Every structure is written in structure tokens, then in C-alpha cells.
Amino acid sequence: MIRNIIFDLGNVLISFRPADYLEKKNYPAQIRKRILSDIFGSREWLLLDKGIINLEEAIYRIACKSSLKREEIASIFNIRTDIMFPLADNTCILPELKKEGFRLYYLSNFPADIFAEIKNRNSFFEYFDGGIISADVKQSKPDEAIFRIFFEKFKISPEESFYIDDLDVNVQAALSVGMKGYCTFGSLNISDQVRKLISSFII
Numbered sequence: 001m002i003r004n005i006i007f008d009l010g011n012v013l014i015s016f017r018p019a020d021y022l023e024k025k026n027y028p029a030q031i032r033k034r035i036l037s038d039i040f041g042s043r044e045w046l047l048l049d050k051g052i053i054n055l056e057e058a059i060y061r062i063a064c065k066s067s068l069k070r071e072e073i074a075s076i077f078n079i080r081t082d083i084m085f086p087l088a089d090n091t092c093i094l095p096e097l098k099k100e101g102f103r104l105y106y107l108s109n110f111p112a113d114i115f116a117e118i119k120n121r122n123s124f125f126e127y128f129d130g131g132i133i134s135a136d137v138k139q140s141k142p143d144e145a146i147f148r149i150f151f152e153k154f155k156i157s158p159e160e161s162f163y164i165d166d167l168d169v170n171v172q173a174a175l176s177v178g179m180k181g182y183c184t185f186g187s188l189n190i191s192d193q194v195r196k197l198i199s200s201f202i203i
Contacts, residue, residue, distance in 0.1 A: 008165040009108035038066040049109045051135030093191040094127040106131030142173035
């Protein structure tokens with residue numbers, strides 16, 4: 001029986017597509033490529049998510065090895081919250097699931113420095129019973145450790161939990177610790193599929 005539904009945030013409930021944003025804002029193609037590789041694709045980006053380094057250190061370390069200027073790098077970090085917006089066709093399922101008695105949680109790789117702003121400005125967080133982000137626990141997906149921290153914090157059973165993520169590697173990690181799982185692959189409308197899967201688990 002599924003009692004707990006755990007959501008990733010990025011590209012599940014919140015859109016985060018830097019390439020699309022940069023193109024829409026008319027950044028030149030070569031600059032877009034450099035930003036995507038040197039910032040969003042950097043090791044520092046992962047370490048920031050994991051809470052191992054802070055924003056200032058991330059900017060400094062990227063500037064030391066990128067052709068981008070420090071000011072340019074800092075400006076990209078400053079627009080992260082502009083890139084993020086709720087996926088209304090996905091978040092609409094939250095009040096419905098809550099009304100049906102499911103406990104709802106979030107479990108996401110997310111940097112600490114902007115999470116409070118994102119949480120405060122998105123009303124769908126009110127439907128969650130709790131959640132954790134990677135930077136707060138110094139662990140990140142797909143490492144199984146973050147799932148075990150999650151189970152311990154909220155005292156829930158993996159066998160009673162259904163996990164939803166846009167990356168298959170993270171879903172596979174969830175399956176390996178005993179959860180049911182569903183990979184959205186970035187779908188902008190997951191409601192029907194989530195309902196279908198939940199129904200199959202309950203029957």
C-alpha cells in the first residue's frame with residue numbers, strides 16, 4: 001500500500017531549463033554554450049547542490065578555470081530564481097493527492113542559498129508534510145544515503161513510498177532502497193500517469 005508520495009522539484013514541479021531561458025533572452029550561441037558547460041555543467045554546481053561549498057566559493061572556483069569573467073558568472077547565479085517557475089499542470093495534482101489522504105514530501109538536489117526564496121514564493125509547498133534538500137544534509141541523489149536520511153527523518157517505510165523524479169538514475173536509486181518509482185523524463189503533464197501508477201500499486 002502506498003501511503004507516501006515523494007517528489008523531486010526541478011523539472012517535476014518546478015521548471016529549470018537554463019538552455020531555454022538563455023536562448024529566450026537572446027544570449028549569443030557561443031556564450032550560451034560556455035555558460036551551460038562552465039556553470040551549469042560544472043563540478044562546482046554539484047558541490048553547491050551538495051552543500052560542500054558556498055556561492056562565493058563556487059563563483060571563485062569557476063572563474064579560475066573559465067573564460068567567463070567573474071562578474072558574468074555571478075550574474076548567471078543571480079538569475080537562477082528567474083529561470084525557475086512552477087509547472088502548473090504537474091503541481092495541480094498535489095491538492096488532489098493530499099485530499100485523498102496521501103502524505104506528500106519533496107526530496108531534491110537543491111542549493112541552500114536560494115531554496116527559502118523558491119519555497120516562499122510557491123504556494124504548492126503548503127501541501128507537503130515535509131521534505132529535504134541535498135545542501136542541508138550534505139548528500140545528493142543518486143547516492144542512496146540521501147534516501148536513507150529521508151526515511152530516518154520522517155520515520156516512513158520505503159515499501160510504502162512512491163518516488164517521482166525527472167532523471168532515471170535517481171529513480172533507479174529509489175528502487176534500489178525499496179521504493180516504487182516513476183521517471184517523468186521532464187514531462188510537463190504527469191498527473192494521469194501518476195494516478196495510473198498509484199492505482200496499480202494500491203490494487
